[in-house]
Amino acid sequence: MRPVGSKYLLEEPLGRGATGTVWRARQRETAGAEAAVAGQPGETVAIKVLKEELANDADVVMRFLRERSVLLRLTHPNIVRTRDLVVEGDLLALVMDLIDGPDLHRYLRANGPLTPVAAALLTAQIADALAASHADGVVHRDLKPANVLLDERDGGMTPMLTDFGIARLADSPGLTRTHEFVGTPAYVAPESAEGRPQTSAVDIYGAGILLYELVTGRPPFAGGTALEVLHRHLSEEPRRPSTVPAPLWTVIERCLSKDPDRRPSAENLARGLRTVASGIGVHANSAQIAAAEGVGALLAPDPAPTAVPETPGAADPTQVLPSNAGSYDPGAATNVLPQTGPGGQGQGPGGGHADPTAVMPPVPQRPDGPPQPDGPHPWQSQLQAARDRNEQTQVQYLDPSQDPLRRRPQRQQPPQQHQQQQQQPQRRQPPPQHQQYQQQHQPQRYQQPQQPQRQQYAPPQPQQPQQPAARPPREPRPPRQRSANPMRIPGLGCLKGCLFTVVLLIVAGWLIWELTPLQDWVAQGKGYWEAIGDAIGTVTDWVSKVGNSAEGSDGA
Numbered sequence: 001m002r003p004v005g006s007k008y009l010l011e012e013p014l015g016r017g018a019t020g021t022v023w024r025a026r027q028r029e030t031a032g033a034e035a036a037v038a039g040q041p042g043e044t045v046a047i048k049v050l051k052e053e054l055a056n057d058a059d060v061v062m063r064f065l066r067e068r069s070v071l072l073r074l075t076h077p078n079i080v081r082t083r084d085l086v087v088e089g090d091l092l093a094l095v096m097d098l099i100d101g102p103d104l105h106r107y108l109r110a111n112g113p114l115t116p117v118a119a120a121l122l123t124a125q126i127a128d129a130l131a132a133s134h135a136d137g138v139v140h141r142d143l144k145p146a147n148v149l150l151d152e153r154d155g156g157m158t159p160m161l162t163d164f165g166i167a168r169l170a171d172s173p174g175l176t177r178t179h180e181f182v183g184t185p186a187y188v189a190p191e192s193a194e195g196r197p198q199t200s201a202v203d204i205y206g207a208g209i210l211l212y213e214l215v216t217g218r219p220p221f222a223g224g225t226a227l228e229v230l231h232r233h234l235s236e237e238p239r240r241p242s243t244v245p246a247p248l249w250t251v252i253e254r255c256l257s258k259d260p261d262r263r264p265s266a267e268n269l270a271r272g273l274r275t276v277a278s279g280i281g282v283h284a285n286s287a288q289i290a291a292a293e294g295v296g297a298l299l300a301p302d303p304a305p306t307a308v309p310e311t312p313g314a315a316d317p318t319q320v321l322p323s324n325a326g327s328y329d330p331g332a333a334t335n336v337l338p339q340t341g342p343g344g345q346g347q348g349p350g351g352g353h354a355d356p357t358a359v360m361p362p363v364p365q366r367p368d369g370p371p372q373p374d375g376p377h378p379w380q381s382q383l384q385a386a387r388d389r390n391e392q393t394q395v396q397y398l399d400p401s402q403d404p405l406r407r408r409p410q411r412q413q414p415p416q417q418h419q420q421q422q423q424q425p426q427r428r429q430p431p432p433q434h435q436q437y438q439q440q441h442q443p444q445r446y447q448q449p450q451q452p453q454r455q456q457y458a459p460p461q462p463q464q465p466q467q468p469a470a471r472p473p474r475e476p477r478p479p480r481q482r483s484a485n486p487m488r489i490p491g492l493g494c495l496k497g498c499l500f501t502v503v504l505l506i507v508a509g510w511l512i513w514e515l516t517p518l519q520d521w522v523a524q525g526k527g528y529w530e531a532i533g534d535a536i537g538t539v540t541d542w543v544s545k546v547g548n549s550a551e552g553s554d555g556a
């Protein structure tokens with residue numbers, strides 16, 4: 001087990017995304033006043049340890065500290081609560097409530113699409129979460145099924161939105177220096193794809209894509225490459241699948257409007273979706289049906305949408321050619337694309353716009369900018385203060401083979417629960433609001449993906465005073481797998497090449513034999529140079545004849 005700060009111990013990785021790895025962790029001792037939730041020793045939590053690349057970026061660290069209070073105060077029944085933010089050495093981590101249940105992406109893959117009513121009610125709860133965060137000045141910007149966790153407490157399933165603020169950290173100007181764009185092409189709003197200014201309406205677009213995916217099983221805009229997907233967001237109108245009722249389609253269409261000003265506010269979206277859900281259910285009365293049919297009138301846009309500080313890392317498909325464009329996976333984690341967007345150069349933190357969520361005055365200069373005459377940069381003192389809070393952390397020597405950070409992620413499966421499932425397969429409880437509709441429309445069973453046994457980690461090695469501070473050496477990365485075919489036949493590549501060349505030579509020889517006068521020359525027994533000379537003579541004669549006849553006709 002590995003300590004994070006002085007208060008937490010990482011136990012087991014739950015999953016890995018583009019911005020970091022999420023761990024099941026245990027509280028060692030009650031957190032201090034700087035945490036939103038103090039917690040009790042022994043309590044389990046989830047901790048997202050941000051990638052080294054992010055943690056080593058001064059801009060990201062700065063934002064992490066600046067947004068601390070915003071993230072910690074963001075509480076809502078449909079938002080995964082951030083309990084604490086830890087800065088320790090080169091490590092940045094978010095401590096969250098541990099959610100017991102799959103994410104929506106995994107759920108959809110295992111169970112297929114939801115009924116229109118269930119999809120509308122689930123998205124309404126997500127819209128509630130968005131309305132609360134937008135009111136607080138926070139735009140999510142990476143809304144997708146993988147960022148919605150399904151909390152299975154009390155026999156129901158409550159959607160919980162997670163990863164708030166992570167997109168904001170990831171598109172730090174510092175990272176843009178590395179020419180990367182962080183986002184998920186299948187869920188990117190047209191204005192983000194074009195590098196135009198963004199508002200909270202990008203989350204409504206994301207909610208529209210998510211809703212479409214919930215009822216159809218796949219997002220509306222797919223493609224072989226990330227670039228193709230971004231282009232389709234910009235230029236294509238989604239088509240209504242026959243299984244989507246008209247009132248629900250009205251909502252989806254408005255959310256997916258290319259013009260952000262036509263998209264409804266999160267609050268109106270939630271209201272509209274609940275109206276639709278009551279009007280399309282089998283028990284709907286005529287008033288409910290009429291209200292659902294008139295849902296368009298409820299979808300008024302937000303008169304004052306929350307602005308997103310200008311994003312230097314927004315993708316511009318007209319200018320960006322992702323190097324991984326050929327291997328786009330719509331279900332993958334947030335993609336990181338090479339980026340040379342218009343705003344990518346010469347902008348300070350937050351670009352030219354005021355940061356509505358900032359709790360500190362804006363930083364005058366970037367830490368890597370020209371040296372400042374007076375004193376250390378503000379982020380340095382903040383960082384030092386944050387590190388000082390974690391001074392008591394004991395550094396324990398950890399055998400690299402037992403370091404869970406170097407193991408592959410695995411989701412925990414309590415053995416007795418696993419056994420129970422094997423003995424009597426249980427019907428999964430849909431969210432209480434959806435229950436009646438799910439059963440009427442589409443009985444669905446959630447199959448827990450088969451899990452390997454929980455990894456047991458041996459207790460840490462006894463402390464070795466002579467090497468406590470030294471980090472275990474990084475294990476060499478395994479060589480990249482080039483092909484999915486695990487069988488390798490020595491020399492097969494060379495053999496294939498040779499065979500291809502032989503076939504090519506045979507075809508070329510046959511074409512020359514058939515299409516040139518070579519056969520005649522061979523039949524006449526002429527030598528090669530003699531035949532070439534004859535051919536040139538014939539052509540010269542023909543050209544001079546043509547020239548003479550042209551002159552004759554001019555003279556006549």
Ligand SMILES: Nc1ncnc2c1ncn2[C@@H]1O[C@H](COP(=O)(O)OP(=O)(O)OP(=O)(O)O)[C@@H](O)[C@H]1O
Nearest residue numbers: 015016017018019022046096097098099146333334
């Ligand atoms: N609070 C939590 N409680 C329980 N499990 C969680 C929690 N947060 C995340 N997870 C699990 O960890 C996995 C990885 O989360 P993460 O947010 O890093 O993934 P992601 O959303 O696919 O990646 P990214 O947003 O970086 O593209 C998720 O699939 C989710 O199942």
